[in-house]
Amino acid sequence: MNRRSDPTFDYLIAGARIIDPESGLDKVGDIYVKGKKITRIETEKLISIRKKDRKIIDARGKICCPGLIDIHTHLREPGREDEETIYTGSLAAVAGGFTTILCMPNTQPPLDDQESINFIYEKAKTAKCKVYPIACITAGREGKQLTEMADLKNAGAVGISDDGDPVSDPRILRHALEYSKMVDLPVISHCEDLSLSKDGVMNEGFVSTVLGLRGIPSIAEETIVARDIRLAEFTGARLHIAHVSTSGSVELIREAKKRKLNVTSEATPHHLTLTDESIKSFDTNCKVNPPLRTRKDVDAVIKGLKDGTIDCIATDHAPHSEEEKDVEFDYAPFGMIGLETALGLVTTELVEKNHLSWLQTIARLTLNPARIFDLQQGKIKVGAPADLTVIDPELEWEVVPSGLKSKSKNTRRMETKGQSLDDHGGWKGSSHSENVKAFECEIDCIIFALIIYIKMN
Numbered sequence: 001m002n003r004r005s006d007p008t009f010d011y012l013i014a015g016a017r018i019i020d021p022e023s024g025l026d027k028v029g030d031i032y033v034k035g036k037k038i039t040r041i042e043t044e045k046l047i048s049i050r051k052k053d054r055k056i057i058d059a060r061g062k063i064c065c066p067g068l069i070d071i072h073t074h075l076r077e078p079g080r081e082d083e084e085t086i087y088t089g090s091l092a093a094v095a096g097g098f099t100t101i102l103c104m105p106n107t108q109p110p111l112d113d114q115e116s117i118n119f120i121y122e123k124a125k126t127a128k129c130k131v132y133p134i135a136c137i138t139a140g141r142e143g144k145q146l147t148e149m150a151d152l153k154n155a156g157a158v159g160i161s162d163d164g165d166p167v168s169d170p171r172i173l174r175h176a177l178e179y180s181k182m183v184d185l186p187v188i189s190h191c192e193d194l195s196l197s198k199d200g201v202m203n204e205g206f207v208s209t210v211l212g213l214r215g216i217p218s219i220a221e222e223t224i225v226a227r228d229i230r231l232a233e234f235t236g237a238r239l240h241i242a243h244v245s246t247s248g249s250v251e252l253i254r255e256a257k258k259r260k261l262n263v264t265s266e267a268t269p270h271h272l273t274l275t276d277e278s279i280k281s282f283d284t285n286c287k288v289n290p291p292l293r294t295r296k297d298v299d300a301v302i303k304g305l306k307d308g309t310i311d312c313i314a315t316d317h318a319p320h321s322e323e324e325k326d327v328e329f330d331y332a333p334f335g336m337i338g339l340e341t342a343l344g345l346v347t348t349e350l351v352e353k354n355h356l357s358w359l360q361t362i363a364r365l366t367l368n369p370a371r372i373f374d375l376q377q378g379k380i381k382v383g384a385p386a387d388l389t390v391i392d393p394e395l396e397w398e399v400v401p402s403g404l405k406s407k408s409k410n411t412r413r414m415e416t417k418g419q420s421l422d423d424h425g426g427w428k429g430s431s432h433s434e435n436v437k438a439f440e441c442e443i444d445c446i447i448f449a450l451i452i453y454i455k456m457n
């Protein structure tokens with residue numbers, strides 16, 4: 001049959017290594033797309049590729065997986081549109097290979113009522129990827145009065161969190177967990193005891209002592225992880241622990257999972273790859289919350305990700321303006337952007353170094369997040385939407401902040417062994433955008449994401 005007139009597909013992603021964590025498929029094959037759906041997955045009789053055929057996307061040597069999902073993104077709309085909007089955040093997401101993002105509610109005003117959730121969905125109509133809002137646990141994120149979770153769920157909130165802050169009062173959290181169970185929404189916990197972390201700007205330990213900076217001890221996170229796990233057990237609610245950063249937290253979650261509690265967790269690319277040694281350069285982009293920890297912690301978080309204690313990789317993409325970050329370390333806000341660098345970091349530091357296989361990595365970026373938040377995405381199968389990401393695992397790319405799609409450029413500078421980068425060094429190379437082919441205009445959410453290799457000058 002003449003393929004050009006073949007009515008069975010509009011597009012064909014040909015010859016890719018297809019990785020689907022749900023079925024365990026990891027095989028070279030062809031994916032046929034008609035309309036916005038996958039109509040056929042062929043791993044036996046592969047089509048012969050003719051370059052000039054516009055309907056056929058030559059994906060030989062590439063990985064085709066479910067569209068990546070980031071369950072922890074801070075978009076700054078409403079309130080700080082100078083730092084990120086829903087639209088610019090979606091551009092960054094697509095550039096990084098993410099076809100779905102969940103946005104945190106610590107906007108100004110916060111997402112604590114139906115109207116604010118409606119606002120996100122209205123704005124998301126022009127976004128380049130799917131955007132699902134997470135709503136607040138308490139009104140105004142003040143930790144005092146519960147939000148109307150049933151209304152929020154009806155409006156389309158997929159989870160609840162006061163992220164940026166913990167729910168400090170255990171009585172409030174108990175009621176929040178009980179209510180969330182009734183409406184069947186996961187509670188995402190930012191685990192931080194504010195009295196223990198008070199005034200801290202980095203991990204408390206040897207490096208903070210050397211630098212003379214105030215520390216945030218591991219125990220500030222672990223006491224709340226322990227408390228929240230107990231409360232989740234007591235209430236039977238679904239608890240998701242955000243940005244796990246310490247070996248003690250990993251151990252607590254591992255133990256909770258052993259006891260079959262309804263507890264899941266995530267780790268960020270920066271907590272999986274960087275230590276508090278990065279602060280030696282006083283680079284405010286490395287000031288994050290929870291802080292970058294020690295080598296022992298990073299190794300424990302990687303181990304947790306590997307053995308399933310940690311379910312997902314999530315960016316905690318936190319845009320901040322240059323003016324805000326270009327201050328003394330003590331005064332800079334916490335957070336770094338991550339949507340465009342996550343895949344590259346994970347590939348370079350976890351896959352290439354044999355900590356995780358591609359199948360395991362893709363599961364932690366697609367299927368696992370989808371399961372936690374009851375999303376339909378995260379799988380490649382016939383009849384499912386063609387929500388796909390195509391990754392070139394060989395392509396090297398160097399991060400140039402000015403070339404990033406995110407409205408804020410607060411990415412970290414890389415360090416080589418023991419040597420920090422000077423202020424004028426940094427990133428060089430070609431622009432990200434030149435290398436990314438997004439097909440989402442033609443097919444829903446098919447993205448050519450390219451592996452970003454982060455290199456320092």
Ligand SMILES: [Zn+2]
Binds near residue numbers: 163165289290
């Ligand atoms: Zn947080």
Ligand SMILES: [Zn+2]
Binds near residue numbers: 072074163164
């Ligand atoms: Zn966050």
